[in-house]
Amino acid sequence: MTEAAGALESPTPSALPSVFREVMAAVCTPVSVVTAIREGRPHGTTVSAFASLSMNPPMILVSLDRSSELLAVIRESGAFGVNVLSSGQSALARQFATKGGAGKFTGVRWQVEARVPRLPDAGGFLACDAVRFVEGGDHVVLLGLVRAADTVSGPPLTYHARSFGTHTALEERSA
Template structure:
């Protein structure tokens, strides 16, 4: 049975999710010979053996169509200080990579300043309401010494270690 979301529930859910601290990432793939990407906050580790992640992509996004077609995507966890890059890739349009340094690694565009990068092949796509969950089998993983960019209460920040 399908549940209809009321405006009250939708607003309460939106407020709860705003209070959850999430890493900010840019998912990338190729559009022919042109890199394409978008900012996401819904991604997680799925499996250690084999190494897999999942990422939620808007059902209407051009990126989802490209990821479905190519069968590959990159996940770039942005570092603290990259909020402008997060905003740039959250916008609409085809010029997101204009004047943005990137490399081509494992057949996927990679943002070299990101705190972490993964290269993945699509292991499966699962319906998730207004999003589609892309499960990615990790081909390559790279970590840099940079604090991650996070999003919490509609603002960018970073992680701070709790004093014990």
């Protein structure tokens, strides 16, 4: 903001995508692997655009690239899982972040739970019915009705400033 005008100085249209990317890199997000199954074969991808939407009924939202193979599988099956990763699972996050579906599950333990692939070592798990697909630019926001949930204690894996890390609580300061 400029002091004199108190107005926001917008970047030029050509610079906006770069500035937007930098702003979003400063946002700390949870890291999850979204999964679905087709013909007995698991599919999955790493996402950081995931959030709680509603408590009653329990709903979440996930953002997937519109060209994602996983999105096509979810549209077909109507169900997906969200495996919220733990702080020690950054290698797993990288493995599922690669393009293309082949090989993502190589060497990865998984099981079918509530009709979707579950990664048993993940810190949290949600099985959802896909209830709505909302177009948004180059992504689709998927609204999911949660029908099963489980949690394992431990610190979460987070993504901030293009790096994996974890959350630690701030200590309360006395006055």
